[in-house]
Amino acid sequence: MYVLVTGGIGYIGSHIVLELMKLDIKVIIIDNLSNSSIKVLDRIIIISNKIPLFFNIDINDENKLDWLFLNYKISTVIHLAGFKSVGDSVKNPINYYHNNIGGTITLLTVMKKYNVYDIIFSSSATVYGVTKLMPISEKCALNPINPYGKTKLYIENLLLDIFKSNIQWNVIILRYFNPVGAHKSGLIGDNPSLIPNNLMPYITQVAVKKLEKLFIYGKDYNTKDGTGIRDYIHVVDLAVGHVKALFYMQNKHICEIFNLGTGIGYSVLELVKTFEAVSGVKINFTFVDRRAGDLDIIYADSSLAREKLEFHPQFNLDDMCTDSWIFQKNNPDGYL
Numbered sequence: 280m281y282v283l284v285t286g287g288i289g290y291i292g293s294h295i296v297l298e299l300m301k302l303d304i305k306v307i308i309i310d311n312l313s314n315s316s317i318k319v320l321d322r323i324i325i326i327s328n329k330i331p332l333f334f335n336i337d338i339n340d341e342n343k344l345d346w347l348f349l350n351y352k353i354s355t356v357i358h359l360a361g362f363k364s365v366g367d368s369v370k371n372p373i374n375y376y377h378n379n380i381g382g383t384i385t386l387l388t389v390m391k392k393y394n395v396y397d398i399i400f401s402s403s404a405t406v407y408g409v410t411k412l413m414p415i416s417e418k419c420a421l422n423p424i425n426p427y428g429k430t431k432l433y434i435e436n437l438l439l440d441i442f443k444s445n446i447q448w449n450v451i452i453l454r455y456f457n458p459v460g461a462h463k464s465g466l467i468g469d470n471p472s473l474i475p476n477n478l479m480p481y482i483t484q485v486a487v488k489k490l491e492k493l494f495i496y497g498k499d500y501n502t503k504d505g506t507g508i509r510d511y512i513h514v515v516d517l518a519v520g521h522v523k524a525l526f527y528m529q530n531k532h533i534c535e536i537f538n539l540g541t542g543i544g545y546s547v548l549e550l551v552k553t554f555e556a557v558s559g560v561k562i563n564f565t566f567v568d569r570r571a572g573d574l575d576i577i578y579a580d581s582s583l584a585r586e587k588l589e590f591h592p593q594f595n596l597d598d599m600c601t602d603s604w605i606f607q608k609n610n611p612d613g614y615l
């Protein structure tokens with residue numbers, strides 16, 4: 280039996296694939312390479328010394344998915360494939376609704392046809408939207424404020440509904456906070472194709488002089504140094520969280536939701552200073568106005584994942600910055 284990882288060539292998916300293969304779990308990756316490079320597959324092979332099955336399949340392509348499920352015995356789907364840029368989703372909402380929701384509906388349709396009912400879904404803390412209740416627990420109100428976050432919430436609701444319709448479904452929804460860092464090998468990591476939306480790849484690209492300077496949005500937040508505080512989690516810890524979820528769901532029929540964060544908040548300036556300390560590179564930055572909708576502090580209540588999944592993140596801020604830096608330094612122009 281195989282575990283199918285959709286979007287497994289992407290940033291988070293590739294790290295999950297490695298954690299699964301470390302445990303000799305048989306993996307099939309599908310990815311349409313719309314936001315990733317096939318070179319990642321070579322690097323997965325180099326790191327693991329194993330060859331996972333890979334198919335260039337779009338999750339919207341029902342015929343190809345049908346072929347895949349017909350020919351390979353799949354036990355569980357870890358579903359990451361989708362678009363993820365908040366800004367892009369505001370400009371191109373139809374693409375986001377089509378790819379994220381439409382693709383998931385096609386995937387679930389084929390899973391049902393072949394009696395594959397176990398799914399772990401990549402959701403996001405974005406589903407919480409604007410909330411002042413910190414830390415954010417899974418019970419907090421859901422109110423995403425952009426199309427990307429709304430697609431995640433629609434999919435969560437779809438999964439809750441299919442579970443109610445047929446108890447055979449076995450669903451885990453993981454709400455990620457802010458994944459950063461890279462594999463220790465320095466061979467795979469976050470490699471945005473355009474100007475990064477997230478803080479860490481922005482910092483690393485300033486460090487290698489691909490970008491001129493970092494813009495820090497707001498310096499008068501109600502925090503110790505005036506910059507926003509977020510919950511960053513090392514991508515390898517996040518990947519391990521999926522393996523824990525996979526073991527937890529075995530032989531169950533559940534539908535459960537977990538935050539995956541560290542439960543610790545770091546400010547933008549703390550991240551910049553830590554990055555400078557571990558890399559020895561000075562980051563050129565300037566303060567600009569706050570962005571609408573940004574909150575002072577966001578961090579996870581991660582107690583549920585700790586208790587039920589035995590999820591205990593291992594990596595600290597130094598590790599996150601060091602590993603991001605090594606990846607960027609080794610790959611200044613991405614996967615060329």
Ligand SMILES: NC(=O)c1ccc[n+]([C@@H]2O[C@H](COP(=O)([O-])OP(=O)(O)OC[C@H]3O[C@@H](n4cnc5c(N)ncnc54)[C@H](O)[C@@H]3O)[C@@H](O)[C@H]2O)c1
Binds near residue numbers: 401477
């Ligand atoms: N990175 C983050 O900050 C973050 C935070 C919360 C949630 N997530 C979610 O985690 C998942 C993975 O994120 P990531 O950072 O690895 O993104 P990523 O873009 O690096 O990976 C997603 C992968 O899915 C592929 N893909 C997209 N549409 C597809 C389709 N229709 N068919 C097949 N493949 C398709 C892309 O080519 C890419 O390789 C996404 O669902 C994202 O929304 C990410």
